[in-house]
Amino acid sequence: MPALTPEEAFDALYAYAAPALAHQTYLLTGRRALSRESVERAFQQAWQRWPEVAVDPDPVGWVRAAAHEYALSPWHRLRRAHRHPDTPPAGADRRALLSALLELPPPYRRTVLLYDGLGLDLPDTAAETEASTPAAAHRLLHARTVLGKRVPGLAGPEDLHRRLSAPVTEAPTAELPAARSVRTGGEHRARAWTRAVVCATAVLVAMTGFTVVTAPTRYIPVNAPGESVGGVPVRGGPEKLRPEDLELRDKLRSEPHPGPERLVPVPG
Template identity: 60%
Template sequence: MDVPEAAQATAELPGPTATEAFDRLYAQVASGLVHQTYLLTGRHRLARESVERAFHLAWQQWPEVATDRDPAGWVRAAAYEYALSPWPRLSRRPRRSDRRNTDPAQAPLRDAVLSLPPAYRRTLLLYDGLGLDLPDTAAETEASTPAAANRLLYARAAVARALPDLEEPEHLRAQLEPLTLTGPEAILPEPRTVRSGSERRTRFWTRLTIGSVVLLTALTAFTLVTAPTHYARPTGPPHRVGGVPPRGGPQQLTAEDRKLHRRLQAVPANGPERLVPQLR
């Protein structure tokens, strides 16, 4: 077979399906990502939950993840975001650090890392723990490159104050890199379970959204049918009005006035001389 025929045969080979690619990424990344997230949070259960949620989100948006230049970095960023978000802090689960099955010799460095603010902790883990360069670290932490550099310097100085032996960045990196690969044993579900859980979550939110839209439409229609077409101002309870001036007009006639009035009406033309003048 010549070279063009071999290239054509290679191009016609079917690639991995979405399920196979997801399962392969899950097998390669999930276990180590749990150890990294555990170093980031100090809570093993939260680390495992964060990684599982990240892969749920990755399967929901798999076309975007599959075409990303770094699918593992996409999942890692999602896991870190969930682990450091305020929502897990509102749960009733214990917030203490979980140190079961960990090396006591690594405890001082782990405690020094956990004492840092979350943004500085994440920057130190990405740069010195995982070996990302500064622009990639800044992009993943959604910060500018100068801001990421300042966070890194602050984190290194804080760790050096707690552990003077790690003042040099090379010594810190040599101790931090193995820390991202160790931790409590990560017992994760099978990839098929993660995919089915993601699909169930998607169906649940889809049905909830459709139900909310239907309910809102029904309430709107009911309001349009039953709402009054005009505004009727309510009548207040009766009460006495004060401070009104007396009604104007002629005064009431007395008895003498009425008597004179009747007399004038009886003889209008033959009354006193002052009323009807006489010609002489």
């Protein structure tokens, strides 16, 4: 069997993992548009780093981690389109489950989805959520306690696993973009970022060169402006001589009397 090209391998991974990821990110956020955006961005990152993803032991886990991290980013709260959750599902059971999930802190929400919804073991769940195994176990127990109180008819972990895994395996409620458009969108985004970095670097180099050329080569002290003290106006130099001062100055200049007679008294 001939080996798949990178494009064919990426398209196969997208077709296999994208629908489930759309449901997972919806359970994490309660926002359908954000869930689709998270899946698209995660696969765009995967295509940009495809040599790394292609040899990863678990490429689905690689993309899943990227999608979950993007979906749970706190910066989405500042965006008007993703500030509030969507209208809850029509079914009472799913509405109660989603409402209870959204009440959990994001790390707890993600932990219970990975462990009880997807069936990952505890060490893998801890590694994907970047937590220690005891911390992941504590989050899981707390999340189960909260969900058991909030969701009617939730008997135990087995019932929770069934309730969480059911929506993940269904077809997405909204149509996802085609794999080809995801690849081209990622390429366009990468080129746009590259151009932005090049332009920013050019501007920084130009500003640095201009500063080097126009900067002074020595320190030039700046005279502080005068200030009025006690209502006396400030003068910029020596005071102007009065007429009697001018007369005394002229006399001293025309009739100098240096010599001993100024120091030794003359006998009478």
